[in-house]
Amino acid sequence: MRFPIDRILIDEDARDEPLTEEILGRLPHVPYGVGNQFSVLCRELALERDPLAGGKRILRLMRHKGAFLKPCPGTRNYVCCGLEILHIGQGCPMDCTYCALQVYLNRPVIEVFVNLDDLLRDLKESVAHSGRGFRRICTGEFTDSLALEPLTGLSARLVSFFSYLENASLELKTKTDFIESLLDVDPRGRTVLSFSVNSPAIAAREEFRAAALDRRIAAASRAQERGYRIGFHFDPIIPETDWSTGYFRTIDEIFRRVDGSGIAWISLGVLRFVPHLKDAVTSRFGPLPYFHDGFLSGLDGKSRLHSDRRIAIYRLMAERIRSRHKDCRIYLCMESPYVWEKSLGISMGSNDDLRTYLDDAVAA
Amino acid sequence: MTWLDHIRWTDLEPAHMDLEDRTYYIPCRSDLQGLVRSIRQVGILSPPLLQERSPGRFIPVIGRRRLMAARSLEFTRVHAGVLPETVLEQEGFALAFWDNIATRPFDVGATAVVVRRLLDLFPRITVADLFLPSLGVQPEGPRLERLRAIGGLEEPILAVLSAGKLLEKSAALMALLKPEERLGLLDFTESLGLNANKRAEVIERLFDLSVLHGKGVLEWITDERISAVTGNHELSVPERAAKVREIIKAWKFPELVRSEQAFGSWLARLPQPDGVVVRPSTRFEAERCKMELSGLSREEVERIIRMIGEGRPRKTGA
Numbered sequence: 001m002r003f004p005i006d007r008i009l010i011d012e013d014a015r016d017e018p019l020t021e022e023i024l025g026r027l028p029h030v031p032y033g034v035g036n037q038f039s040v041l042c043r044e045l046a047l048e049r050d051p052l053a054g055g056k057r058i059l060r061l062m063r064h065k066g067a068f069l070k071p072c073p074g075t076r077n078y079v080c081c082g083l084e085i086l087h088i089g090q091g092c093p094m095d096c097t098y099c100a101l102q103v104y105l106n107r108p109v110i111e112v113f114v115n116l117d118d119l120l121r122d123l124k125e126s127v128a129h130s131g132r133g134f135r136r137i138c139t140g141e142f143t144d145s146l147a148l149e150p151l152t153g154l155s156a157r158l159v160s161f162f163s164y165l166e167n168a169s170l171e172l173k174t175k176t177d178f179i180e181s182l183l184d185v186d187p188r189g190r191t192v193l194s195f196s197v198n199s200p201a202i203a204a205r206e207e208f209r210a211a212a213l214d215r216r217i218a219a220a221s222r223a224q225e226r227g228y229r230i231g232f233h234f235d236p237i238i239p240e241t242d243w244s245t246g247y248f249r250t251i252d253e254i255f256r257r258v259d260g261s262g263i264a265w266i267s268l269g270v271l272r273f274v275p276h277l278k279d280a281v282t283s284r285f286g287p288l289p290y291f292h293d294g295f296l297s298g299l300d301g302k303s304r305l306h307s308d309r310r311i312a313i314y315r316l317m318a319e320r321i322r323s324r325h326k327d328c329r330i331y332l333c334m335e336s337p338y339v340w341e342k343s344l345g346i347s348m349g350s351n352d353d354l355r356t357y358l359d360d361a362v363a364a
Numbered sequence: 365m366t367w368l369d370h371i372r373w374t375d376l377e378p379a380h381m382d383l384e385d386r387t388y389y390i391p392c393r394s395d396l397q398g399l400v401r402s403i404r405q406v407g408i409l410s411p412p413l414l415q416e417r418s419p420g421r422f423i424p425v426i427g428r429r430r431l432m433a434a435r436s437l438e439f440t441r442v443h444a445g446v447l448p449e450t451v452l453e454q455e456g457f458a459l460a461f462w463d464n465i466a467t468r469p470f471d472v473g474a475t476a477v478v479v480r481r482l483l484d485l486f487p488r489i490t491v492a493d494l495f496l497p498s499l500g501v502q503p504e505g506p507r508l509e510r511l512r513a514i515g516g517l518e519e520p521i522l523a524v525l526s527a528g529k530l531l532e533k534s535a536a537l538m539a540l541l542k543p544e545e546r547l548g549l550l551d552f553t554e555s556l557g558l559n560a561n562k563r564a565e566v567i568e569r570l571f572d573l574s575v576l577h578g579k580g581v582l583e584w585i586t587d588e589r590i591s592a593v594t595g596n597h598e599l600s601v602p603e604r605a606a607k608v609r610e611i612i613k614a615w616k617f618p619e620l621v622r623s624e625q626a627f628g629s630w631l632a633r634l635p636q637p638d639g640v641v642v643r644p645s646t647r648f649e650a651e652r653c654k655m656e657l658s659g660l661s662r663e664e665v666e667r668i669i670r671m672i673g674e675g676r677p678r679k680t681g682a
Contacts, residue, residue: 280506293576
């Protein structure tokens with residue numbers, strides 16, 4: 001286990017779940033408690049100067065009582081990709097300075113939903129009976145898809161589950177290299193293993209406890225050899241001075257080690273954030289220069305750089321990627337049709353257009 | 365608390381009181397003159413409480429302003445309670461807190477000073493459970509730490525904050541600056557006569573520029589472009605303020621200002637009938653523009669529409 005876990009809390013109704021037993025078996029030296037300690041602990045954490053710092057070392061095993069499959073929150077007034085989120089848990093042991101979860105989640109601990117039978121039943125019913133065409137489903141929105149994989153083995157089970165589905169694909173998004181459990185499972189083309197990447201400097205400086213960039217790319221290469229489609233997410237792109245040098249280095253390294261024809265997609269997203277994230281980040285890490293750039297309030301109320309600047313960044317990134325693999329499927333996360341057209345030369349007028357564009361990468 | 369059993373009632377000379385001492389300080393910035401007039405008429409009805417910190421040296425616990433008023437009235441003796449030195453600062457501050465909170469609301473500056481002192485003196489959980497509810501401050505979330513930081517600001521900044529001329533968020537940013545920077549920034553914004561919101565805008569933008577470029581706030585506000593405006597006394601203060609804000613905006617949002625200028629130049633080349641306003645998309649997020657017509661009557665709107673219609677270029681080949 002790579003990430004430090006100091007304590008495990010088990011909800012009373014989660015103690016008999018098989019996954020609870022498995023996790024406890026893999027963390028034999030970590031103290032745990034069962035029952036109603038959670039609210040007391042949350043209160044203690046909430047009073048700390050930085051509740052997340054402590055919360056990221058506490059694992060809560062619990063049953064998820066709501067729907068496991070939900071649409072990605074996306075954003076209004078920009079083109080979104082129609083991804084659906086499979087809730088395997090929430091919170092993340094890594095600590096990226098820019099992470100939106102710092103203000104999105106209302107509990108600071110890492111939560112694992114251990115009622116796997118419910119999860120798989122929900123998933124099966126939803127996918128089998130929806131009649132909603134092809135479904136792209138991802139686990140990496142409110143947590144990292146693989147951060148707890150050495151403890152849970154959940155993603156390997158999901159890869160196996162999706163390998164027999166005709167109308168859905170799974171995307172695992174990670175900043176780790178915890179792919180061992182996946183390597184012996186044949187995804188049968190139904191899983192995209194995606195790595196969040198960044199410039200080497202940003203990855204080293206802003207992504208605490210994430211795997212080193214070269215380890216992520218090495219993991220992508222290994223997974224590709226085992227039949228996985230690969231994705232990369234340059235998100236957030238942080239345009240510091242001379243930003244392109246570092247990002248180009250990452251792009252070049254990706255295409256040096258990963259076969260471009262096996263890349264399902266590469267997404268690009270320049271840093272944008274809900275305004276109060278800046279305050280939260282400043283209170284946790286002190287003023288970080290990149291949050292103090294010329295951010296304007298976008299159409300969705302999020303802080304965004306001026307469209308001219310985003311367009312220039314996307315254009316350069318796309319040119320570099322296409323110079324390495326001209327047919328690479330590049331998409332923009334939460335951008336306007338105007339920015340799509342100006343930067344990539346692609347007409348992307350609606351969410352449906354983008355959904356189709358990405359479905360085509362995995363539906364075949 | 366054990367203090368009640370140990371109070372000694374006596375008459376003290378105001379000269380022996382250290383009224384500048386901040387051990388039990390809870391700010392109150394309302395005018396002292398009303399209290400002075402009251403005490404001149406009827407004396408001190410409710411005796412203050414002090415603590416003897418060393419033989420013959422007394423610091424105020426409760427009633428600092430009554431003592432200030434008494435001193436200004438040149439009283440030679442004041443009847444007061446004296447707490448022994450052994451009473452803990454925690455107990456003394458709690459006394460001051462409960463005495464003050466029961467009689468007046470705290471402004472944000474006072475709240476910040478009190479929060480900071482409480483967090484210095486008590487465990488966080490005690491502050492959360494015992495004191496914060498009375499202050500109306502949530503124990504969870506970033507505000508508590510923000511107030512703690514603000515509570516350490518210099519008196520001139522706290523005074524402006526308490527007067528409502530500085531927003532809490534601006535004070536929080538100032539707390540992240542060096543003392544000479546924030547006091548310089550305070551003077552700078554005071555000299556421009558900015559209201560709290562415009563002051564907040566200027567402070568935030570200068571703070572952002574400072575962090576982004578690693579160049580101190582004082583360097584920005586003494587830049588020659590700024591100095592040329594602030595030193596131009598042919599301009600009124602509001603005109604100077606407007607020009608300074610424009611300069612800072614152009615530093616902070618260069619692309620936006622370029623877009624606005626380009627849009628303005630494009631628009632200036634077009635005929636601009638009365639009653640027609642053309643706007644760009646919000647913050648230039650798209651190429652689309654919005655054209656608004658307004659008229660005092662239906663007839664006027666009809667006239668504008670006809671005028672625009674007549675000027676419409678014909679399609680090729682039509």
